[in-house]
Amino acid sequence: MIEPKHGSPVVEKTAHLLEAVADARTGISLGALVDQLGVPRSTVYRILNSLTAHGLVARVNGGASYELGPKFVQLARRISPGADRVTLIEAARPILAAAADRIYESFRLAAPEGNEMMTIFAASSPGDYALFIKVGGRSRKHVGAAGKLALAYSDYNEIEVYCAGGLEARTPYTITDPETLKEALAEIRRSGSAEDNQESNLGLRAFAAPIFDSASRLVATVSVPFIGEATPERARSIKREVLDAATMVMKAINGIHPMSK
Incomplete structure (x- = not known):
């Protein structure tokens, strides 16, 4: 100690x-x-x-x-009335647990913490191939689907400062070129979701969708990491569940998507 x-x-x-x-x-x-x-x-x-x-x-x-x-x-409720993570977790818990049971994959709820994403809740799945997700785990924003989403909805200066700090590689597929990353972020913002294709861990993929609060600020992401050999149909099913779950959580906290303004 x-x-x-x-x-x-x-x-x-x-x-x-x-x-x-x-x-x-x-x-x-x-x-x-x-x-x-x-x-x-x-x-x-x-x-x-x-x-x-x-x-x-x-x-x-x-x-x-x-x-x-x-x-x-x-x-925890006193930390920031505008970003009450306890309320967020309470709203997300039944939604993500039901989705995890439905598709036999584990769901991750993560929130931005500086240059990282931190897992604040995980809904484990009974599936044989579902991954274990550690609450409290952290990862740099550019290496995963959840983090790229957070970057995509950051302002220009925040993205520039982040890129200036260096983009280290976790795998051969991690995006390490700032211009390539910025292009990927622009596409993520257009599509409203993000994908990790072996960028954080070899052999794994993930889909992520954003959660915005009532002021249209991104406060968290919902994602599902899964083994990369999933069939195209299975991958589409996982992505659909991620998008639906994020929408339901956002509705539960009275969130507003910036595109709906």
Whole structure:
């Protein structure tokens, strides 16, 4: 566990504990936290008690495992009233879960974070070949369908600054030439959707569609990554589900597409 030179050890331990709780998909026990963090059991126990008292963590169904508590929802709502990600996730959850069950592919909800896209929700699928999507995962905008969408709906200066920072390759198919990227972004804006054809990971494709808020700002994207050998008919079906899901989520948050103004 790395601690900053002038930081507080207790705060650092608490931050790492919260990250571990957040990463656990079905809750995490006291013993597992002790093993993962390398912190004395008594210290972890005291931190958990304090966090529980403040509602920042909670016992899963009153049992021995811990998950993030309701206080986080309240705090998240204060970050930006105009881009309430908690409300967005709550609106998207049933829509993406139903779509994932319907087509046996996992759905990703991602939001722009500076030069990256961050996964803020994932609806897993029971399909044998559906991919696991990690919530909290990040990727540079130019290497995937979701990120290219965010860039496509950025203003000219933002795109120029992004390109000036360098376009590193993730695979041989990643777009690394600024002019080629700008042409691709123009086409994405015309079509209203984006595709990743092995640009972020070899053998994988993805389709993505945008979600705009009530001020027509792109606040998130819906995408489905899938194994690239899908038949043309299967690929069209996935793309249709992505577009429909994004439309439904946007309607649920009273979003307005900029082209509809």
